[in-house]
Amino acid sequence: MKWTKRLQLTSLTLLSAGLLTYAGWGTAASMTAAAAPATPTPSCSSGDHGILQKLQKKHTDGSSEPLTFDAVDFLNADTGRAAGNGFLIGTSDGGCHFQEIYQGQWSFQQIDYPDNVHGWALATVQDGQAKYLIRTTDGGSTWKRLGSDMVTFERIEFLDSTTGFGYNRASTYYTNNGGVSWSKITTPANTRGADFTSRNSGWAVVIVPGRGYQVMRTTDGGASWKRMMNAAYSDPKYARVYANASQVYTVLYGGSGMSQTSYSLYGSSNAGSSWTRVIAQETAGGGPAPGSGAAKVKKGPGSGSPGNMQLVGKTTAFMVGYQPAAQMVGTGVTKNNGQAWSNSKTVLGFEGVISFVDDNQGWLAVRDLNSSTLYFTKDAGANWSAKFSFEF
Template sequence: MKWTKRIHKTTITALSATLIMVSGWSAPVTSVHAAPAPATCGTGDHGLLQALQNKHSGDVSTPLSFSDVQFLNGNTGRAAGNGFMIGTSDGGCHFQEIYQGQWSFKQFDFPDNVHGFALASVEEGQAQYLIGTSNGGSEWKRLSNNAVSFERMNFFDSKKGFAYERAATFYTKDGGLSWSKISTPPNTRGAYFSDRNTGWAVVIVPGSGYRVMKTTDGGGTWSLSLKAAFAEPEFGQISAKGDQVAVVLYGGTGMSQTSYSLYESANRGKSWNRVIAQETAGGGPAPGSGKAEFNKGPAAGKPGNLQLVGNSTSFLVGFSPAAEKVAVGRSYNGGKQWTNLPELAGYDGVISFTSNKEGWLAIRELDYSSLYVTKDGGASWERRFSLKVMTQ
C-alpha cells in the first residue's frame, strides 16, 4: 500500500485501523493477475510533520526529534518524540502520521498492534504520566490522574505488565489502572521481570560492588547470581529472555565518557561471561574483575538500551557524544563472542530489533533526527526517515 505524504486529523483513526490490520489481515483473492511489484523504499522526511517541525524552529532546547522506536515485526512499527508519533506497515518504505498533539513521548510499548502504553509529559521537564491507547496510537488518555516516577515499563499483553523505578518494581494486571509493588532486595538499582515469577535485580553494596540477584517466586525470596567488585556502584540495566540473561553495570561518568561492564549468561545465571569491560579516562575503571572479551563497547561510548532476541542473540547500542558516533554491538551466542559494528554519525541512539537480522535504530544527530534500518544484524544501515533539526 502506498501512503500519501500527509493526512488530516479526520483520517488519523483510519490510519490506525490500517496499521492494526497489517499484521494479521489479508484481502480476499479476487483476481488471478500477478501482484504489482513493491514500491521502492523512500528516504528523507516524506513531507511529514512539517507544521510541527516549523513550530520547533529556533528552539535549541527541544528540537523535533525521536525519543523511542519499536517494531513488532519486520514491517510494522512506530517511532515517536516530542508531540508526535509516526508509523509504517511496509518496513519503512512509507511512513504516516499517527498522532500529533500535546504528549511528548519518553518511552512507549505496544504489546500488539492495537494496544499501547507510554511514559509521556505535556512539556519537556514537566510531570510524567502513564498514558494508554486502544486504537493503535491515534488517541491517548491518562491511565491515572497522578504523575508517575517510572523510568521505563514493559507490557506482555493489553493487561499485564511491569514498570520500573530505579529502586522499585511494580506490576499491573488491569492495563495500568492499578499497580502493586513487588518486593526487591534492599539497595536495588535496576530490575527486570521476564514473567510474574521470574525476576532479576541489580543490587549495590556500598564500598564493595554489585550483586545480581534472582527470584523465581515473584520476589518472595532472592538468591545471589553474580558478584562484581566496584568501589562506588550506582545502577545497572538487566534483561532476560529464555535461558539468556544480560546485565550492564555502570561505572563512573566524566568528560562525556561512561565506564561499564556487560555480563551475559546463557544458563539463567548459573555462570556468567564478562563480555565488555570499558574503562575510560573520564569514568575510571569498569565494574568487576577478570578477563573480558572486549575492552571497548560499541562506539567506545556510553551504553544505551540493551535488547535480547531469540534464544541467544543480544544487542547493545552505544554512543559517544564528544566523538559524535553511534554504533551497535552484538553477540549471536549468548555473549561468548562479541562484535562491535560500524559507526554512524550521532550523539544518542535507541534500538529495536525484531530478529537477529532485522532491526531499527533511532539516532539524534546535530542536523537530523533519523531512523535507520538493518537487514544484516547491524553490519550495515540504511536511513529511511529523517527530521531536520531546525535550530536557526
C-alpha cells in the first residue's frame, strides 16, 4: 500500500480481561490460551481504544504524517495484528479490544505471521526510503533486522518458522533458515509476478512484448517451466499471481489513465489445465482488458485498481479494489472457483488491504481523508463493521 508506513510498540499492554500478562505476545503462551476472566469482559468497542494517544498526537501536530494502517495479518477471526508508521497493535478477541505490541523506529509495509510467535516484516526506518527485512520471535514486541543491506522484496510469505519466499517483480528468493540467508529461484525471462506454494511448486507470469502475457508453472523448483495460459495484449507490463494447493489466480494489468485501471482476473482450479476469465474490467482511461473471451463480470471490486488477493481452501478467493478519485474501497469474492463473482458494497477510502481467515470472516484496513480504520466482516464482505479507527 502507498500510505505512510511506520510504527511499533516496545511492550505489550494487556487492556482486556481474560488475557495473560506477559511482556510480549508469544513469549509465554498464545493469546487464545488465556485463562477465563474473573470478571465479566467489557462490551466490544470501536474508535481508537485509548491506545497510542501520545504517538497519535505527535503524528497529527503538523510535523509528521498521521498514524495509518498499512499492513494487516490475521491467524483467525479473533487473533491478528495490524501495523503502520511506527506501531504494531493486536487483538485476541476479534477486535473488541486491542493492545499495543510495538512502538519504535520501524514503519511497516507488510507483516507476515505463520504462527502467533514468529513474524517477519518489510519496513523502513521512519520516513526513509530504504526497505529492510526484519524478524520477531516474541510475537512482535521486539524486532531484529536480518542483514545490514536493504532488500528489493516487494512481498514476503513464510510457510512456517523457517521456510519462506521473497518476491519482487522479476525475481523469487527462498529461505530455509528464517530469512538469515536467501537463494534465488530460477524464473522465466521477463517474469512480472510469481508465487510458490512449496520449494518445488510455483507459478510465474511473463510478458511477451507486443503479444501479451503467459502464465507458467514449475513442479521442479524452477529447473523447468511449462506454459499453461496465453492472454493477448499489445502492451503487457505488470501482473500478479496467487496460488495455494488447490487454486491459482492471476491479475493481468492493462493500461491506466484518468484515475482508471483496466485489468483481467483469470482463475484455475485444476492446476492450470483450464482457466476462467472472472473479471474483465475495461475503462475509458485504461483501455481494453488483457485477454479475450467472456468474463463473469465486467467490473471488479470498487470498480477501481486491484489490490491484494486471499485464497481460502479449495474454492474461495477474495480480492480488494479501490478507486481513489471516487474514494471507494470494496471487496469481491468467489466461492465456486470463479464461476460466479460478487462485489461488495464499498467503504470510504483511498486504498485497502485484506486478510481473510475463512470463507466468510476477514479484515480490511482502509485510509480516507479523516481516518485510518480496521474493518471486520463475518459475511464475506457483504457488510463491514469498524473495529479500530485513528481519527486525523
